[in-house]
Amino acid sequence: MFGKLTWDAIPWSHPIPLFAGFGAFGMVGAVVLFLIFKGYAPYLWREWITSCDHKRIGVMYVFLACVMILRGLTDAIMMRSQLAVAYNAPGYLPPDHYDQIFSAHGTIMILFMAMPFVIGLMNIVLPLQLGVRDVAFPTLNSVSFWLTATGALLINLSLLIGEFAKTGWLPYPPLSELTYSPGVGVDYYLWSVQIAGVGTLLTGVNFVTTILKLRAPGMTLMRMPMFAWTALVSVLLIVCVFPIFTATLAMLTLDRYLGFHFFTNEAGGNMMMFMNLVWAWGHPEVYILVMPAYGIFSEVVQTFSGKPLFGYRSMVIAAMAIGVLALLVWLHHFFTMGAGGDVNGFFGITTMIIAVPTGVKMFNWLFTMYRGRIVFRTPMMWSLAFLVTFTIGGMTGVMLAVPPADFMVHNSLFLVAHFHNVIIPGVVFGAFAGYTYWFPKAFGFCLDEKWGKAAFWCWLIGFYLAFMPLYVMGLMGATRRLQHYDVAEWYPWMLVAELGIILVWIGIACQIRQLVVSFRHQQELRDVTGDPWNGRSLEWSTTSPPPAFNFAVLPRVESRDTYWIAKQRAIETHSLGPEPAYKDIELPRNSPTGFVCAFFATFLGFAMIWHIWWLAALSFIGAFVTFVAFAWRDRDEYRIPAPEVARIDRANRSARLAALAHLGAAA
């Protein structure tokens, strides 16, 4: 009846996962009950859960990412604390549990923290920057989000019911095959990641279509803001490589469930094919994450330098070049496979070549700042820290691209230091810069600067303390995924790294404090005009938060930085120009499709993990019926009448006229 699921699946005899699981789900359950009893449930259902508004969906993505970063950092501090005490000692985490923690840490941080964060920011910003009212397929967008949330739920469920994979964040066979991993851990990985991956793929399809087919009149490709370009590279890569990941996971699933022999030791299976396939996805995946971050840095640097982006055209070419090269380097993850000098040489060189377009971007950012009037607000601080820190990580990457050097430090802590040194300043700092930069656009008030800067310094110093020692230990020969050790020379470095992660946690505490303080002082921090940073692109031309329809009339784009130019014209002429002719606007209606699909997908995943076949079949039918029911709908749009549009837009115009008058009085 319940497949492999029994009472023993709950880790009664393991106090740490038991308390963590009950604690986490207890808290989530308490929050849900609180919201229901307070009567917020209908509001949440109407305004958020069923919403197809790209801004709402984006906010939910970022919220999910923020919850998941807490989970991922909890894993991180548990690992670092283990290593701080496990010198000549077993420590407090048994190997069995430690292995699950590092696997969960990587999986969650990449797929359920970084991905939702950048996709959330793309959701909030892209349609606004392109000057349109929504993405190409709003309901599909909601489906994408809820499938991602399903994956996140399943992966966290493994804390409480069963176990998680002990194979690392990519389940390398043959270790991940049924023979060596008979438990449900790898199955949790496979189904949660597969379901979330479908969501990501749909996001890719949706945004490629949005960027290439939906842009405001006059917005040619070469007039798009830089963030739109880098997001385009990112979503094109999603469409190119996520299907490979889907296929690879499907093959491992077939191996484990139906006795296939893709990657097994026996019957002719080839485990190195898994490495090739999974990294053909995995390496582009890091560019999927970092490209939007490059876009965020571009927006932030030009805004806070008060100058147009230096070398726009070369930035575009560099971004596209990185997108292509990203597909040609996957083998550098396993030079030690022994493919021979020619193959390793080819992939070593392609890897080094990526440093060229990346260098172009670096210099363009520097030249954008050069002789600019730099304003040191929090988003700019994150960007500056990125420029310096990422360069270090990039240089160690070029070192690793040399196959003989790579043989020396393969799977050592040097590698761990390297990829944290690119992903944290690249993706995480970028996400935080974007979060601070666009927060007023999403919520109508800015974030507190003081706590933001405090968080920034804690994160930055914490990062260096946590990861620079790993370079040192890697060169001393420390391998990754060690649960305990007996080398006296490593011990002090391990303690420094522990200090680093504690500092990062203080940074997180500052960020939570920042949210609370900003929420309390939102009246003082309110963004009245919709343009708090003196921005350049179209998202700043509408109110904060924008109305459901984003723009009362679609903006007419005549050049790059079109809003900036319109703004200068307004300053000169002291007027906004004539009021446009307002028309009725049609917007997508809410739809529970995404939520209902995810509901069934959750049960489907859970049933497959535990081999509860009847439930799996039932859930699949449920999801299919949901789709057909959605397709049966006759009316999928609602209409906002022109007078209502006019009322909302006049408020925006009068706020801007007041700012214009204020400026005139000052001058």
Place this chain on the structure above:
Amino acid sequence: MSITETDFAFAGGAVADVPVAVHAERSVASRRIVAAFGFWIFLLSDVVMFSAFFATYVVLVDMTAGGPSGKDVFNLYTVALETACLLVSSFSCGMASLGARARSNFMYYGGMIATFLLGAAFMLLEIRDFAGTVAQGAGPSRSAFLSAYFALVGCHGVHVTMGLLFLLTMIAQVYAKGYRADILRRLLCFALFWHTLDIIWVGIFTVVYLLGVAP
């Protein structure tokens, strides 16, 4: 510092002060274009997924682990019938599309039903073929070659099955709601999907079956 005093913030309306009515309609692509373009992108991603299965098959094709090879298990007679079913179904699917455009119920329903019957016949032949192979003791767990074979061809079969469900939904939708613009957009997507499966089958026919029995 207080954000309310931020400088230079206005001109939101000024961006839109040029007459936009004409351009607005022209610039943002029509729904038909958007839907078809998005579906094309999805299909391309599906092709990428198949290419992963193709690559795997090519890598594993000689890994028979002492078991049967392609020559021993492929039945070209069945494969020829399957191919004929699919290719003709692409034609009838095209007729159904033309019928929908011409608002001809006979052509539309006739084309769709013919497509369904041919697709179902394809699936029956494939399942019968698979069952026969498994009964010979050459199931997917016999060797890596057979794993890759069943996964690649089976993945196509799963797609055809989904296509058949899609097809039935489209018949029901046109029956219930008529040739409405949004239904026709979906019909366009269905036709794209069906033809793509045909193209993939041509790849399977060549790489798996023809090369499999080649001397």
